[in-house]
Amino acid sequence: MKITSLAVAALFFAAALVHAGDDGGEWVAFGTVTDAGGRGVEGAAVRANCGWGTLMPTGNAVTDSGGNYRIAFRPGMRIEGGVGVQYAVISVSKDGYFEKNLCRQGDLLMASSMPGPEERFKSDPARIVLPGQPRRIDFTLLRAASVEVILADEDDKPVSGVKIWIDGDDMPPASGVLSESGPSDAGGRILVPLVPVGFRWRFNISDDLYSELTFASHGRHAVRLRRAVDPDGGFRILHAAFQSWPEGAPRPADQAVSDPPWVGRSDVWCRMRAERIRWAQGDEPVLVAELWNRSGMEVRVPEDQRGWSLEADGRSCSWKGSAGAPFAPLPAGSRSHPVRISLGSSWEGPGGKPLDLAPGKHEIRICAACRHSTGSMGAFSNRVTIEIASSTGAGWSRPDKVKEVYMKAVDAWAAAYKASKPEKRGNVDFQEYLESESRRAGAGGWADFSAKAAASMGPEAWTKAVSELSALMVDRLKRLAEEIQKEAQGGSEGR
Numbered sequence: 001m002k003i004t005s006l007a008v009a010a011l012f013f014a015a016a017l018v019h020a021g022d023d024g025g026e027w028v029a030f031g032t033v034t035d036a037g038g039r040g041v042e043g044a045a046v047r048a049n050c051g052w053g054t055l056m057p058t059g060n061a062v063t064d065s066g067g068n069y070r071i072a073f074r075p076g077m078r079i080e081g082g083v084g085v086q087y088a089v090i091s092v093s094k095d096g097y098f099e100k101n102l103c104r105q106g107d108l109l110m111a112s113s114m115p116g117p118e119e120r121f122k123s124d125p126a127r128i129v130l131p132g133q134p135r136r137i138d139f140t141l142l143r144a145a146s147v148e149v150i151l152a153d154e155d156d157k158p159v160s161g162v163k164i165w166i167d168g169d170d171m172p173p174a175s176g177v178l179s180e181s182g183p184s185d186a187g188g189r190i191l192v193p194l195v196p197v198g199f200r201w202r203f204n205i206s207d208d209l210y211s212e213l214t215f216a217s218h219g220r221h222a223v224r225l226r227r228a229v230d231p232d233g234g235f236r237i238l239h240a241a242f243q244s245w246p247e248g249a250p251r252p253a254d255q256a257v258s259d260p261p262w263v264g265r266s267d268v269w270c271r272m273r274a275e276r277i278r279w280a281q282g283d284e285p286v287l288v289a290e291l292w293n294r295s296g297m298e299v300r301v302p303e304d305q306r307g308w309s310l311e312a313d314g315r316s317c318s319w320k321g322s323a324g325a326p327f328a329p330l331p332a333g334s335r336s337h338p339v340r341i342s343l344g345s346s347w348e349g350p351g352g353k354p355l356d357l358a359p360g361k362h363e364i365r366i367c368a369a370c371r372h373s374t375g376s377m378g379a380f381s382n383r384v385t386i387e388i389a390s391s392t393g394a395g396w397s398r399p400d401k402v403k404e405v406y407m408k409a410v411d412a413w414a415a416a417y418k419a420s421k422p423e424k425r426g427n428v429d430f431q432e433y434l435e436s437e438s439r440r441a442g443a444g445g446w447a448d449f450s451a452k453a454a455a456s457m458g459p460e461a462w463t464k465a466v467s468e469l470s471a472l473m474v475d476r477l478k479r480l481a482e483e484i485q486k487e488a489q490g491g492s493e494g495r
Contacts, residue, residue, distance in 0.1 A: 040067025051076025098196035107173035143218035158188030267295030272381035
């Protein structure tokens, strides 16, 4: 299910949906499926899924030895009086491969005839496929990555029984989730056999906790997501660590997936992670840093955050809190105990302005002021990215919040539709009311609101919420039709 426009279409047109019957026409797509070198790919499966909301499979084909295909497909649903305008998604798949453009060139619409402007269906006419007018769609298949995810707790012990789902900002058509895998086995392992490379994906562990990962090449990869449990029992991802090896080659002898790399610009090296990736507005994000003395002599290192400086989004910040930090000896070759660094108002940036992380993503780097017998040195860390969620998004994971926003839009649209003259009702656009209510809720629009709600709720809860909203919309449309009919009858009797 597509979380944005498809969900809107499903809810708005739900009252008129019936299963597709004989439509008296044939819709056709054809083209060639090639690999990275332009060679035809034999045996790739081409599918057509059509309808509104939940798309129905309505056509299948397999590429020949030259990578060519021809697929005939039919509507997934019909409305009273015809096919209407509905979604037609053409996609291709083959084990071990992904489509270069995530099949987005196959994100189409279908209709019996080209709709007129009075129908107010906001769509690009160039996307509409008509019967008897075959549409060419070419695809390119590239080798995908195979990823073994290893879930571990703060003591590096495996975590079993946990599912993950993958999504991202770039998604295939009609997809809210790229894939769902798990639960993890006794060793904390989950195999994700097909991950498109070159895209940034969110590996979601629970409702709003995830790690953003990009795989630059195909082959086999292992990713360890280490967690920590907070006092309230929440699930917090600390960091992701990688190990990769060529496809077909044996896994390296070192079975452990290494921690994020140490960063060294001096004799003392540093590494840092965030306690979790996403934080609510008003929280003080917490970083955890470690130092490694790689020099041949003892150095003194700060025991708490007062002996550190930080860089937030390229701006240097210094500590302006309480008294100076205590320092402790760190023998040659030793590693320090972890130091917790909270990103609160005791940090000040240029001009003495307190650190204030606005909603959005922020890149953080820290530096420890270390001392030794002949002077001092700074130990810089790696960079980490954290995200501050907008406070207006609070409650987006609650189905009642989603219902409140959506039904406010429905009621406002219904009132405007009813109040309009019959010849003007086609201009009362439900989408505009939905966008308006979503912005009032603090989102950038319905697409932003629904995507964040779906990510917070999880795919199962979101699908259930969409189904419930569809039923509510059907009921409201029926009542609206009854109200208009009664008014029309009353007007006729009055004349």
